[in-house]
Amino acid sequence: MKRNYKKLLLSAGVVVLALAIFSFDDDLFQVSKNLDVFASLYKEVNINYVDDINSAKMLKTGVDAMLDGLDPYTEFVPESEIEDYKLHYVSTQYGGIGAGIFSRNGNVYVSDVFEGFPAAKSDVRPGDQIVKINGIDLNSKNSDEVSQLLKGSKGAVIKLLIKRGSDVATEKDLIRDEIKQPNVSYSGMVAGNMGYIKLDRFLENSGQEVTDALVQLKKNNPDGIILDLRSNGGGILQEAVKIVNLFVPKGTQIVSQRGKVKEKDVSYTTVNEPLEPNLPLVVLVNSHSASASEIVAGSLQDLDRAVIIGQRSYGKGLVQQTFSLPYNSLVKITIAKYYVPSGRCIQAIDYTHRKDDGSVVRVADSLIHEFKTKDGRSVYDGSGIYPDVPVAQEHFASITQSLLSKLLVFDYATYYRDKHAKIGDARTFSMSDADYDDFVKFLSDKSYSYNSASEKLLNDLKTEATKEKQFSEIQTEYDNLKAKLLATKKNDLQLHKDEIKQVLENEIASRYYFNRGRYETNFKYDTELAQAVKTMQDKNQLIAILQGTGNYKVIGKPIAAVSVKKEKDSSDNDSQ
Numbered sequence: 001m002k003r004n005y006k007k008l009l010l011s012a013g014v015v016v017l018a019l020a021i022f023s024f025d026d027d028l029f030q031v032s033k034n035l036d037v038f039a040s041l042y043k044e045v046n047i048n049y050v051d052d053i054n055s056a057k058m059l060k061t062g063v064d065a066m067l068d069g070l071d072p073y074t075e076f077v078p079e080s081e082i083e084d085y086k087l088h089y090v091s092t093q094y095g096g097i098g099a100g101i102f103s104r105n106g107n108v109y110v111s112d113v114f115e116g117f118p119a120a121k122s123d124v125r126p127g128d129q130i131v132k133i134n135g136i137d138l139n140s141k142n143s144d145e146v147s148q149l150l151k152g153s154k155g156a157v158i159k160l161l162i163k164r165g166s167d168v169a170t171e172k173d174l175i176r177d178e179i180k181q182p183n184v185s186y187s188g189m190v191a192g193n194m195g196y197i198k199l200d201r202f203l204e205n206s207g208q209e210v211t212d213a214l215v216q217l218k219k220n221n222p223d224g225i226i227l228d229l230r231s232n233g234g235g236i237l238q239e240a241v242k243i244v245n246l247f248v249p250k251g252t253q254i255v256s257q258r259g260k261v262k263e264k265d266v267s268y269t270t271v272n273e274p275l276e277p278n279l280p281l282v283v284l285v286n287s288h289s290a291s292a293s294e295i296v297a298g299s300l301q302d303l304d305r306a307v308i309i310g311q312r313s314y315g316k317g318l319v320q321q322t323f324s325l326p327y328n329s330l331v332k333i334t335i336a337k338y339y340v341p342s343g344r345c346i347q348a349i350d351y352t353h354r355k356d357d358g359s360v361v362r363v364a365d366s367l368i369h370e371f372k373t374k375d376g377r378s379v380y381d382g383s384g385i386y387p388d389v390p391v392a393q394e395h396f397a398s399i400t401q402s403l404l405s406k407l408l409v410f411d412y413a414t415y416y417r418d419k420h421a422k423i424g425d426a427r428t429f430s431m432s433d434a435d436y437d438d439f440v441k442f443l444s445d446k447s448y449s450y451n452s453a454s455e456k457l458l459n460d461l462k463t464e465a466t467k468e469k470q471f472s473e474i475q476t477e478y479d480n481l482k483a484k485l486l487a488t489k490k491n492d493l494q495l496h497k498d499e500i501k502q503v504l505e506n507e508i509a510s511r512y513y514f515n516r517g518r519y520e521t522n523f524k525y526d527t528e529l530a531q532a533v534k535t536m537q538d539k540n541q542l543i544a545i546l547q548g549t550g551n552y553k554v555i556g557k558p559i560a561a562v563s564v565k566k567e568k569d570s571s572d573n574d575s576q
Contacts, residue, residue, distance in 0.1 A: 038062075071334055071351040073320050079328040095154045096179045099124060101146055104407070108138045108146050111410075114181070115514035118174040124162060126511060127414030131169050132161035154178050165418060186519045187213035192533040195222035198519065199243075202235030202292040207242030214246060214275055224280035224536035226529065227296070230310060234291025237319065237338070238268070244299050245270035247281055247306070252341075254299045257319045259336030264321070280542055281306040282532040285385060286393065290314035297385045298340035304375045304546050307535055308387040310528050315348020315362070315384030342371040344381035377548035388545050389535060391528050399492040400499050402450035403443075412442050413507035426513045426520035431501050439504060440493055452492070454485055 042062075046055050056078070063076045077085045098117020099110050110128045113119045130138060133149040141149075152158065156176050163169040183206035186198040195217030197210060210227075217225065227243075234240075241254045248254075248270060256267040283297045283306045294313050300306035319336045337345050348362050355361070363382035371379050380386065396404075403409050416435075423429050431439075451459070458481060465471040471478070493500065502525050509517035523529060535541055543549075 071318065073316075073318055073332065074334050075332050076325075077330050077332065082328060082330070085330075094151055094179050095156075095176050096151045097124070097158065097160075097174050097176060098179050099150070101130065101143055101150070103143050103146075106139065108141065108143070112510070113514065114179070115516065117179060118177050120514070122172050122174050124160070124172065124174075125164070125414075125417065127164070127410070127417075129163040130160055131163050132159075134159050152176050165414075182209060184209040184213050185515055187217060188520075189217070189220050189222065190226070190523055190529065190533065192537055193220075193223045194533050194536060195220065195225045196228065196529070197225070198228040199232055201232060202237075202239040202243075204236070204239075206235065206239045210243050211246060211275065218276065222279065224282065224533075225276065226282045226284065226532045226536075227306075228284045228529075229289045229293040229297060230284050230286040230528070231288040232290075232293040233288065233314075234293055234316065237292055237295065240292040240295040241268045241270065244296055245272050246275045247277060247300065248274055248303055249277065250274070252303065255295050255338050255340055257336040257338045259319075261335065264335055280536040282536060283308050284528050284532060285310045285313045285387060286528075287311050287314060289385075290316040291318075294346055294385050295338065295340065298344075298346055301379060301385065301388065302341040302344075302371075302373050304373050304377065307389060307532075307542065307545050308385060309389045309532050309535065310387050310391055311393050312386050312390075313346070313384040315346055315382075317345045317347030342373055342379055344369070344371040344379060346381060346384050348382060348384050373548075375547060377546075389531060391531050394527065396499055396503070397492070397496045398450045398452045399448070399489075399496055400503060402448045403500065404503060406446075406448050408443060408446055408448055409503050409507050412439055412504065413511055415442065416508050417511040423508070423512050426509045426517040427523060429505060429509055429517075429521055431505055431508075436497060436501060436504075439500075443493070452485065452489060455482075458482060458485065 042055075042059065045058070046053055060076065060078060067074045067076060096117075097119045098114040099119035100112035101108055102111045103109075108130045110119070110124055110126050110130065112126055113124055130146070132138060133146070136149060138146055138149075150158070154176055158174050158176055160172045160174060161169050162172055183199060183201050183203055184197060185200045186196070188196060190196045195214070197213045197217070199206065199210060214225070237255070237257075244254050245252075250270050250273050252270045254268050254270060256265070258265045281300065283300055285293065285297050285308060289297065289310075290313065294316065297306075297308050297313060301308050317337050317339075318334045319338050320332045321335045322330050322332045324330050337347055339345050349360050350363055351360055368380050368382045371381060373379055458478070461474075462471060462478060465474055465478075502522070505521050506518050509521035511517075513520070535545070
């Protein structure tokens with residue numbers, strides 16, 4: 001009987017192996033077949049199509065369409081885009097002058113200047129028009145073409161013909177330098193004797209930059225540390241592990257990745273003793289905090305090491321790896337999902353099961369599972385990182401958005417900088433009522449038309465009523481409401497004065513103190529930062545949050561699952 005049982009097991013094993021081999025061979029046949037079809041189609045179209053074809057562009061379009069059916073992070077990078085890819089996802093270094101540019105009405109203007117680099121040293125300012133570069137007229141050049149002219153080898157002289165306002169254009173000789181945009185855009189002490197670190201991305205050296213910032217902050221004996229990951233789209237996974245290691249013990253598992261190819265399953269564990277294992281820690285996140293940001297926030301939450309404050313994060317739990325292709329091109333492929341210490345995956349969008357129209361949806365509430373942190377708090381998968389203390393996100397009024405989008409705030413800051421040689425310290429800088437009145441006067445001959453939220457609703461009402469052939473019955477009331485709304489809009493500059501002053505002060509401060517001025521001027525308006533300070537100052541509240549006991553005030557409401565259209569998002573990708 002035992003012998004027959006063994007024979008049965010052996011026979012079953014042979015059948016399973018045969019099926020596996022058949023399935024593997026069948027997969028290989030399908031791949032080979034489809035490649036032949038694709039290559040033949042590509043060749044025949046190129047040979048026989050009635051008009052000339054840009055074959056490289058057609059191939060890129062076809063490959064992009066094919067990969068777009070997977071997820072937004074799996075993508076083909078041709079040789080022509082390799083350098084831009086490296087700059088965006090790997091390194092932040094390039095040879096240039098340290099200035100941003102934009103096009104407007106056919107002209108090229110400086111949008112931003114980076115402290116300590118050639119443009120700033122030569123007194124190039126935001127709002128300056130760049131007329132020529134090395135004698136080349138920029139009249140018909142787009143921003144990408146101008147950017148390429150500005151970039152080049154370190155140490156080379158570059159001649160800029162600059163026009164400021166109504167002044168006569170002057171030539172400036174700059175020497176290109178290696179431009180390295182830091183991952184940590186700001187660090188310093190804020191209210192309540194708290195150390196503050198703003199991390200913008202997880203590219204090369206970000207772990208070391210956070211380490212250096214933390215070392216400097218510790219010299220001030222802070223009462224707590226605030227790590228700001230708001231609008232940080234992610235980057236290199238290993239850098240995230242290094243940053244978490246600054247706050248948790250050596251040998252702690254931070255994140256693991258699991259995918260179809262088991263050889264690529266990896267668990268990442270801290271390898272160093274922590275630099276600061278005890279100070280109270282808050283991590284700030286918002287809806288644009290993604291991937292590596294969520295590894296940091298999620299692992300620190302799961303380990304009960306930090307309090308997370310802000311809005312629910314983006315929810316990207318996918319890991320990418322790049323593979324080299326012929327002719328110096330590459331493909332970046334999603335190879336795994338990552339899991340933070342509690343075992344949860346925070347991927348919020350299901351790209352595998354799309355709707356018929358191609359749209360994707362967030363993971364349904366019914367499919368979300370409960371997990372436990374190190375000390376037993378409840379956390380959940382499938383929904384990004386939900387903050388321990390939610391803070392409702394603030395939105396600017398329509399008039400403020402219009403003033404920003406039409407560059408009128410930018411233009412006034414340029415005008416203000418020309419009229420004022422200096423301002424006070426960025427942390428205390430505030431526009432006076434006279435300054436604001438001057439801004440209102442500045443707008444008197446400018447166009448900044450916009451539809452308020454109420455007007456949008458009123459227009460929607462007209463559209464629907466017209467469809468239902470009922471508009472004539474309500475037109476009198478509609479016209480009266482529209483007239484009243486137009487009358488109230490005249491007061492919007494005063495009604496929304498506080499928030500308009502906020503964006504004005506932010507832009508003006510940057511003209512004197514660069515990016516550092518933006519942060520320091522905005523500190524007094526930052527509600528999430530204020531909540532972080534308040535939370536760490538209240539030791540009882542801090543303990544209650546981390547232990548999941550007692551009552552503490554929660555600001556804002558949970559965000560419901562929503563349908564998301566198929567499109568590229570703004571988050572970076574976790575890469576290896």
